[in-house]
Amino acid sequence: MSQTQPLRQRFTDGLKSSMKAGDSARTSTIRMIIAKMKELDIAARPRGVEQVGDDDLVGMLRGMVKSRAEASALYIQGGRGELAAKEDAEIVVIEEFLPTPMDAAALEAAVDTAIAATGAASVKDMGKVMGALKAAHGAALDLGRANGLVKEKLSNG
Structure with missing residues (x-):
């Protein structure tokens, strides 16, 4: 996926390709991203914004990564490795949509x-x-x- 495309398009393209590939875990994570994006759009409407921009979407993605990393750590502490692995797998998918961080x-x-x-x-x-x-x-x-x-x-x- 090209990082030059708008994030919304990358989400849609990623969802289509994961559905065609039959990758249910990836499809589920991308659907979760799209749902969160729609929540942001709805929350921005009272300010007269129809769709939030890529900067807001990147912030949303970083928040999703952070919350999953915290959940994963808690699952590991609680001896629930399988749940931590699920969170970690979601992080991998979400991070694919983030811009390459500055070194x-x-x-x-x-x-x-x-x-x-x-x-x-x-x-x-x-x-x-x-x-x-x-x-x-x-x-x-x-x-x-x-x-x-x-x-x-x-x-x-």
């Missing part, structure tokens, strides 16, 4: 650029830096990783 060096360079561009001097300026990063890198940016790095640099700087 550590690229993230550090982006953070340094944003700090310089905003003139940030302390942790109080974190919001400005995060805003600049989000504007410049959008969906490719993992806000969780960026947040920690920005905080570290502004604390030490």
